[in-house]
Amino acid sequence: MRLDELYLWFLGTPSEPLYVGRLQLVESGKGVSLAYDSAWITHGFALSEDLPLTDLVHLPPHRLAADSPRAVGAVDDARPDRWGEKVIRFVDRPKRLSLMEYLYFAGDDRFGALGVSTSAHTYEPRAGGPLPQIGDAQQLSEVVARIEAAEPISAVEARILAGGGSPLGGAKPKALITITGEPWIIKFYNGEPVDAPLVEHAAMTLASRAGITVATTRVIRLKDVHALCIRRFDRSGTHRLHCMSAATAISATGEDAQESGPGYPALARILRRQGTPPVSQEVADSRELFRRMVFNILIDNTDDHEKNHALITSNPFSYANFRLAPAFDVLPANSGQGYQEFVCGVHGRESTLANAISQCTDFGLTPSDAVNEIERVIDVVDGWQSHFRKTGVSERDIRTLADYIDSEPLLSQRRSFDSSAIIQAVPKRRRTSPFR
Numbered sequence: 001m002r003l004d005e006l007y008l009w010f011l012g013t014p015s016e017p018l019y020v021g022r023l024q025l026v027e028s029g030k031g032v033s034l035a036y037d038s039a040w041i042t043h044g045f046a047l048s049e050d051l052p053l054t055d056l057v058h059l060p061p062h063r064l065a066a067d068s069p070r071a072v073g074a075v076d077d078a079r080p081d082r083w084g085e086k087v088i089r090f091v092d093r094p095k096r097l098s099l100m101e102y103l104y105f106a107g108d109d110r111f112g113a114l115g116v117s118t119s120a121h122t123y124e125p126r127a128g129g130p131l132p133q134i135g136d137a138q139q140l141s142e143v144v145a146r147i148e149a150a151e152p153i154s155a156v157e158a159r160i161l162a163g164g165g166s167p168l169g170g171a172k173p174k175a176l177i178t179i180t181g182e183p184w185i186i187k188f189y190n191g192e193p194v195d196a197p198l199v200e201h202a203a204m205t206l207a208s209r210a211g212i213t214v215a216t217t218r219v220i221r222l223k224d225v226h227a228l229c230i231r232r233f234d235r236s237g238t239h240r241l242h243c244m245s246a247a248t249a250i251s252a253t254g255e256d257a258q259e260s261g262p263g264y265p266a267l268a269r270i271l272r273r274q275g276t277p278p279v280s281q282e283v284a285d286s287r288e289l290f291r292r293m294v295f296n297i298l299i300d301n302t303d304d305h306e307k308n309h310a311l312i313t314s315n316p317f318s319y320a321n322f323r324l325a326p327a328f329d330v331l332p333a334n335s336g337q338g339y340q341e342f343v344c345g346v347h348g349r350e351s352t353l354a355n356a357i358s359q360c361t362d363f364g365l366t367p368s369d370a371v372n373e374i375e376r377v378i379d380v381v382d383g384w385q386s387h388f389r390k391t392g393v394s395e396r397d398i399r400t401l402a403d404y405i406d407s408e409p410l411l412s413q414r415r416s417f418d419s420s421a422i423i424q425a426v427p428k429r430r431r432t433s434p435f436r
Contacts, residue, residue, distance in 0.1 A: 002095070002096055003025075003098070003100040003103075003104050003118075004025045004100065005022060005023065005025070005100075006022075006023045006100060006103060006116050006117065006118065007019065007020075007021070007022055007023065007116070007117045007119060007120040008020040008021050008022070008023050008034065008075065008078075008114060008115070008116060008117075009114070009115045009116070009117055009123045010040075010044070010113055010114060010115075010242075011113050011115045011123070011240050012113045012239060012240055012241075012242065012316065013238070013239060014238065014239075015238075017123035018040070018044070019037050019039070019040065019121075019123075020034075020036065020037060020040050020044065020047070021034050021035050021037045022034070022035045022037070022120065023071070023075065023100070023103070023116070024057075025098055025099070025100050026059060026060070027059075027060060029069070029098050029099075030060075030069045030070075030099075031059070031060030031061075031069055031070050031071065031072070031099070032069075032070075032071035032072060032075060032099050032100060032103065033057050033059050033060065033072055034047075034057070034058045034071075034072045034073070034075055035055075035056075035057045035058070036051075036053060036054070036055065036058075037120075038055070041053045041055060044317075045316050045317050047073055047074040047075065047114070047242075047244075048073040048074040048244055048248055048249065048252045049252035049253055050072075050073045050251070050252035050253075051072065051073040051074065051252075058072045061251065069098070069099040070099075071099060071103065073252060074112075074114070074242075074244045074248055074252075075103075075114065076247075076248055077111055077112055077114075077243065077244050077245050077248050078103060078110050078111065078112065078114040078115075078116065079099065079102050079103050079106065079110075080102055080105075080106040080110070081171070081307075082171040083171050083172060083173055083174055084102075084106060085102055086147065086171075087147065088101070088102060088105045088106070090147050090150075090153075091147075091153075091158045091161060092105045103116050104116055104118070104126050105126055106126075107125060107126045107128040108125040108126070108128055109131070109176055109183070111234055111243060112234050112240065112241065112242055112243040112244070113234070113240035113241060113242045113243070113316070114242075129159050131176050131177055131178045131183065132160055132175065132176075132177045132178070133177060133178055133179075134177055134178070134179045134184075134186075134220065134229070136160065136177065137177065137186055137220055137222060138222050138223055139157070139160065140160065140161070140186065140188075141222050141223075141225075141227060143157045143160065143161050144161070144173040144174075144175065144188055145173075145188075147161075147173070148173060148190070161175060172187055172188070172190055173187070173188045173190055174186060174187045174188065177229070179229065179231075182231060182235075183231075183232045183235050184229045184230060184231050184232060185229070185230045185232060186220075186227050186228070186229050186230075187200070187227065187228045187229075187230065188225075188227050189225040189226060189227065193334060193400060194334065194393075194397040194400050194401065195225070195226055195393065195394065195397055196228075196331065197219060197225070197226040197227050197228035198219055198226045198228070198391065198392055198393055198397075199331050199332065199388070199393055199397060199401070200228050200329075200330065200331040201217045201218070201219045201228055201391060202387060202388045202391040202392075202393050203299060203301070203330050203331045203332060204217050204327070204328075204330050204331075205217070205391065206299070206380060206381070206384055206387050206388075207292075207295055207299075207327060207330055209380045209387070210291055210295050210376060210377045210381070211288065211291055211376065212288060212291055212292055212295060212327050213288060213324070213326045213327065214326050214327045214330065215230050215231060215232075215233050215326040215327065215328045216230070216231040217229065217230050217231075219392070230328060233312065233325055233326045233328075234312065234325075236314065241312050241314055242312070242316040243310050243311065243312045243325060244310065244311050244322075245306060245307050245309070245310050245311075246262065246267050246306040246307070246309035246310060246311070246342075247262065247305075247306035247307050249267065249270050249311050249322075250262040250266050250267060250270065250306060253266075261343050261348075262306045262342065262343060263342045263343020263344060263349075264289060264290070264292075264293040264342055264343065264344055264356075264363075265343065265344075265345065265359040265362040265363070266343070266362075267289060267309060268286045268289050268290070268362045268363040268364070269362055270311075270322075271285045271286055271289065271311075271322070271323075272286055272364060283364050285323055285324040286363040286364045286365070287363065287364070287365065287369075287373060288324060289324055289363060290356075290360065290363040290365060290370065290373055291373050291376070291377055292309075292327055293340075293342075293344055293356055294353065294356050294373065294374050294377045295330075295377050295380075295381065296330070296340065297340065297344070297351045297352070297353065297356060298377060298378065298381045298405075298410055298413065298414060299330075299332055299381060299384065299405060300332040300333055300334070300335065300336065300401075300404045300405050300410060301330055301331060301332060301333055302335050302337055302339065302340050302341060302351065303329070303333045303335075303341060304342045305341035305342060306341075306342060308328065308329045308341075309324075309325075309327075309342070310325035310328075311323065311324065311325060312324075312325040332401050332404060332405055333404075334400065334401065334403075334404055335404065336403075336404045336407055336409070337351075338350070338351050338409060339351055344356050345357070345358035345359045346358040346359060346427070351409070351410075352413065353374055353413050353417065353422055354422055354425035355425070356370075356374070357370045357371070357374065357422055357423070357425055358425050358426055358427065360426060361426075367423040367426045368423070370426075371419040371422065371423065374417065374422075375417070375419070378414045378417060381405075381414060382414060384405060385398055385402065388401070
């Protein structure tokens with residue numbers, strides 16, 4: 001089955017799906033376009049800033065690389081992640097591997113509130129089975145391990161996994177499950193040098209102590225390893241919440257084409273421009289994003305790319321209503337590379353507090369405000385070893401992590417933090433917060 005055309009639906013209330021428009025394969029198979037339906041133009045909302053409600057065909061960015069196909073705007077966030085693509089290739093084995101096949105075979109439980117159907121008249125997604133339960137976690141773990149090893153799986157195992165394809169970014173093995181009737185994601189150990197599921201839980205709960213809103217996590221013990229369960233923040237009861245990745249939000253504004261590239265300051269500007277009223281909420285989200293940046297620097301979470309941040313809205317029909325989604329995929333990278341994946345300031349991706357504060361006014365912060373936020377995060381990160389022990393992380397893993405988190409480049413920034421000196425890193429034209 002070749003899928004050159006599909007139909008996009010909005011599933012905010014899944015029992016009442018709303019037809020959005022037609023998707024087509026374009027750019028010699030390297031991209032997917034969207035043409036809004038006339039009823040959606042009249043009664044719907046712009047899915048992202050680069051998809052205004054017009055009767056024009058919206059095309060994907062022209063700067064497409066041959067190995068990085070893109071769907072247009074927020075539709076790109078409805079595609080599976082790299083692990084999901086791997087599962088589709090292994091389990092579904094479509095005759096062609098275009099972006100349309102990946103969009104279709106991702107099924108009905110993808111990230112956010114958009115769905116893909118083979119019909120413009122009724123919502124007819126790719127059929128999938130019921131989501132696995134938490135009691136199926138051990139079997140799921142064994143199935144994903146066989147997929148990682150390119151070993152055959154049975155038809156029964158394929159059906160279990162097909163019911164749990166992942167909606168969040170990344171290449172790590174994961175699946176969807178339900179816990180007491182609620183949708184969660186389960187992430188599995190994948191041969192990392194530390195017990196990554198347990199370390200991620202420790203890092204996420206540590207981040208919450210620094211005033212960062214995080215996705216709810218819980219650790220479960222499998223036969224030989226741990227797995228991490230993360231409650232989905234894009235679901236609220238029976239409703240699905242419209243979301244977009246920071247990659248989509250920044251690309252929609254054209255800021256990704258700037259010399260500095262996508263990053264925290266760009267995302268902060270978007271939050272301030274189209275965040276949830278009143279201004280107090282815009283300030284809160286911007287301040288929290290600044291804390292996330294500082295926390296990621298100090299905890300050695302260098303894998304903080306634009307797909308690992310998201311915006312979310314509970315009422316997409318009211319434009320300018322996006323908020324910062326809870327933090328997810330937060331854990332030390334054991335890299336010591338000295339730069340982040342997301343731009344932090346005037347020195348690009350450099351992992352320093354001086355760089356983080358250099359564009360603090362983009363977050364609505366004066367240099368003094370920013371210093372207060374930094375000191376708050378430092379106080380929490382200083383206690384990371386104690387917190388990780390209480391969470392159950394082994395001494396061996398703590399020593400491994402300490403080689404980077406407590407290495408000279410990061411530890412010296414915590415130990416020798418000089419607020420007067422670091423304020424001087426802020427260009428004079430940026431000394432005043434726009435909120436004041």
